[in-house]
Amino acid sequence: MHGGRGGHGGGPGERARPGGPDGGDRAGEAGDGDRAGGTGDGGWDGWRAAAERALYGPGGFYLRPEGPAGHFRTSVHASPLFARAVARLLLRTYEDLGGPERLPRIDLVDIGAGRGELLTGVLAALPDGVEVRPYGVEKAPRPPGLDRRVEWCAEPPRGVRGLVFANEWLDNVPVDVAETDPSGVPRYVEVRADGGERLGAPVAGADARWLERWWPLAGLPAGRRAEIGRPRDAAWAAAVGTLAGGLAVAVDYAHTLAARPPFGTLSGFAGGREVRPVPDGSCDITAHVALDACAAAPAAVAATELLTQREALARLGVSGARPPLALASADPAAYVRALAGAGEAAELTSRGGLGDFGWLQQRV
Numbered sequence: 001m002h003g004g005r006g007g008h009g010g011g012p013g014e015r016a017r018p019g020g021p022d023g024g025d026r027a028g029e030a031g032d033g034d035r036a037g038g039t040g041d042g043g044w045d046g047w048r049a050a051a052e053r054a055l056y057g058p059g060g061f062y063l064r065p066e067g068p069a070g071h072f073r074t075s076v077h078a079s080p081l082f083a084r085a086v087a088r089l090l091l092r093t094y095e096d097l098g099g100p101e102r103l104p105r106i107d108l109v110d111i112g113a114g115r116g117e118l119l120t121g122v123l124a125a126l127p128d129g130v131e132v133r134p135y136g137v138e139k140a141p142r143p144p145g146l147d148r149r150v151e152w153c154a155e156p157p158r159g160v161r162g163l164v165f166a167n168e169w170l171d172n173v174p175v176d177v178a179e180t181d182p183s184g185v186p187r188y189v190e191v192r193a194d195g196g197e198r199l200g201a202p203v204a205g206a207d208a209r210w211l212e213r214w215w216p217l218a219g220l221p222a223g224r225r226a227e228i229g230r231p232r233d234a235a236w237a238a239a240v241g242t243l244a245g246g247l248a249v250a251v252d253y254a255h256t257l258a259a260r261p262p263f264g265t266l267s268g269f270a271g272g273r274e275v276r277p278v279p280d281g282s283c284d285i286t287a288h289v290a291l292d293a294c295a296a297a298p299a300a301v302a303a304t305e306l307l308t309q310r311e312a313l314a315r316l317g318v319s320g321a322r323p324p325l326a327l328a329s330a331d332p333a334a335y336v337r338a339l340a341g342a343g344e345a346a347e348l349t350s351r352g353g354l355g356d357f358g359w360l361q362q363r364v
């Protein structure tokens with residue numbers, strides 16, 4: 001769904017995910033070079049376990065010093081307008097919770113916080129006098145030089161009142177992959193550390209029920225694939241469950257039941273480019289998120305909205321509209337500034353790009 005790709009100024013590219021087959025090589029004949037890495041039979045493992053190890057295990061992709069921003073751009077890196085919009089959302093959430101009269105300070109929890117870039121931008125954008133308690137939830141260690149107010153933690157804090165925000169977190173919660181065999185039976189896809197794949201056991205139990213409900217595959221022609229989003233549903237439900245009051249927002253490239261990609265979306269990213277997904281720690285391993293399934297996972301929410309980033313940012317005052325031409329003659333410097341801002345906003349809200357991302361908003 002997200003067609004744009006490529007870095008700006010030689011930097012890392014946006015993580016654009018194709019909707020088609022991932023192009024990964026099938027495993028060759030037995031004996032064609034199993035490598036160390038898998039914990040399963042002869043180095044074979046399900047994609048969930050393999051990606052978990054490759055991304056977050058010792059020497060894992062996301063624990064490397066360069067961080068995600070060394071490999072691709074998210075909305076956070078694309079423009080400071082994104083952090084300013086999140087600051088606005090935080091202030092609105094504060095108002096909804098009754099403001100400083102009812103709540104001496106508001107919590108801001110960024111899950112999958114990268115190197116704290118979003119928190120840094122939000123703190124800079126907030127007006128003086130707003131009391132905020134910021135948390136960065138990350139598997140990677142606290143980045144040097146981060147604002148001392150930020151509490152850096154491995155798990156989301158519980159009982160928070162405020163805004164829980166997760167930009168491009170859920171796509172990096174590892175999932176298993178299913179593929180139909182020639183009889184139309186969905187089977188787990190197994191992978192080796194070199195990226196070779198083979199079909200394993202039929203998908204069973206809770207995973208099979210998840211597929212049936214959210215991404216039906218059974219009976220389809222051979223080679224149809226789905227990512228089994230159950231771990232993401234659970235991760236999201238747990239994140240929403242940490243809120244004592246406020247709003248939880250997950251932002252990601254997403255699909256819904258009406259339009260699941262027929263061959264799945266598993267992909268790899270490294271150094272600003274899309275690469276073959278190989279679970280050896282050399283690249284990001286990601287797949288679009290079934291955000292409608294995540295939306296149904298939390299036990300109790302007061303309200304749910306699923307909208308595009310374009311719609312969500314428009315509500316927060318970010319649009320790609322060009323400034324009025326009259327400004328060019330009245331105040332040329334202001335016009336140039338406004339034009340640059342409009343360019344950044346256009347990237348955040350673009351069709352076929354970041355603007356198509358899903359925003360799942362749930363109020364507690």
Ligand SMILES: C[S@@+](CC[C@H](N)C(=O)[O-])C[C@H]1O[C@@H](n2cnc3c(N)ncnc32)[C@H](O)[C@@H]1O
Pocket residue numbers: 062068074075076077111112113114115117118137138139140154166167168169172173
């Ligand atoms: C694609 S990056 C996004 C970083 C940042 N939110 C942004 O938008 O630029 C995903 C981040 O989520 C982190 N992450 C993934 N699973 C996590 C978990 N269960 N708990 C904390 N952090 C996690 C990864 O380490 C990585 O830094």
